[in-house]
Amino acid sequence: MEIVLHVGAHSTDEDNLLKCLYKNKAGLGQRGIIIPEPSRYRPAIRETMQALVGDVAPIETQEALLDSIMDEDQAERVVLSHESFFCVPGRSIGNGEFYPTASLKAARLRNLFSREDVRFCIAVRNPATFIPAVFERAKDPNFEHFLDGSDPMALRWSGLITRIRSMVPDAPITLWCNEDTPLLWPQILKAIAGTDDGFRFEGVNDFLGTIMGRGGLNRLESYLETHPPQTENQRERIIAAFLDKFGAAALEQEIDLPGWTEAYVNQLSEFYDRDLELLDAMPGVTFLTP
Known part of the structure; x- marks a missing residue:
């Protein structure tokens, strides 16, 4: 069984991925792909990680955790998603890094499911x-305090992924850019x-x-119905055109931070x-691109 952990990053998903997967829960379940309710695993995983303090979970603990997450006795894949x-x-x-505790947390997550295959899935975003x-x-009114001494110019996603890979080298990582998500969905x-x-x-x-709003989506779906794309590249070009026409305003972000010219x-x-x-x-990394 493979445990797929979709771990963020923050402000890249808003649980839209989980919503779509959950809408397809029945069909996926017939294929051995389990999409549990977040309420069944988010608190349980947090509490179990805190109790183990990094140790590998005993077999009985792993079995109890999986029993609390899913009703099925067997599965090919279990998808667990939480940006936090x-x-x-x-x-x-902090500490000059994106997610300074990520490698430690990744190892602890891996230790919860030591008998299973584990894969991490992460969307990165333009700093x-x-x-x-x-x-x-963050609800922190002081930007410098929030940065915790980190220089934004020195922050690299590659540093984060390198740290995770070094701590859990047996867990492959699937990556994509948040900017590409609409095309790659x-x-x-x-x-x-x-x-x-x-x-x-x-x-x-x-x-x-x-x-792109309901109006833009209706036009897109009507167009796709009358002009079905023959390849993924064709579909991506169509999506890009409709996003440019109906979604440009939503994709823009006003940046107002001190010194950010x-x-x-x-x-x-x-x-x-x-x-x-x-x-x-990077070895061990699958990078999804349009």
């Missing part, structure tokens, strides 16, 4: 928009659920509706682009 598996938004930056987004959610669902090409997700376009934001974005090249070349 590693920490709350206010602790997502120029990620940092303001998590700062807004079916591909992301497939990668996390582990479905074959024959499975069609109900409500697969609902997420796009959160960006246009040049500063552009430099952060340039470093992010370089960082993505490092991520794409």
Whole structure:
């Protein structure tokens, strides 16, 4: 059995992925892919991790945890999603790193399911928009205090992934860019659920509706019905065109932080682009791209 842990990052998903997977719970379940209720595993995982303090969970504890998570006796894959598996938004930056406790938490999560295969799934986001987004959610009025001495220009997602890989080298990682999520949505669902090409997700376009609105979504679905794409690339080009027409305003983010000039934001974005090249070349990492 494979345990798939979708661990964020914060402000990249808003549980939309879980909502779509849960809408398809019955069909996925017939294929041995279990999508449990978040209330069945989020508190249980947190409490068990705290009780074990990093130790490998005894077999009976692992069995009890799985019994609390799912009713099925057997499964091919179990998908568990929570953007705060590693920490709350206010602790997502510190010690000059994204998610300074992530490698420790990843190892503890791995130790909860030592008898199973484990995969981590993570969406990364341009620091120029990620940092303001998590700062807004951190409920900390002091930006410098929130940064905890970290220089935004020095923060790298590749550092986070390297730390996780070093602590749990037997757990592969699936990555994608939050900026690409609207284009990659079916591909992301497939990668996390582990479905074959024959499975069609109900409500697969609902997420796009959160960006382009009901009117834009209706037009998109009407167009896809009359002009069905023959390849994923064709579908992505169609989605991109409709997002440009109906979703541009929703995808824009106003950045208002002290000292963050246009040049500063552009430099952060340039470093992010370089960082993505490092991520794409990492062993043990599957990087989803359009």
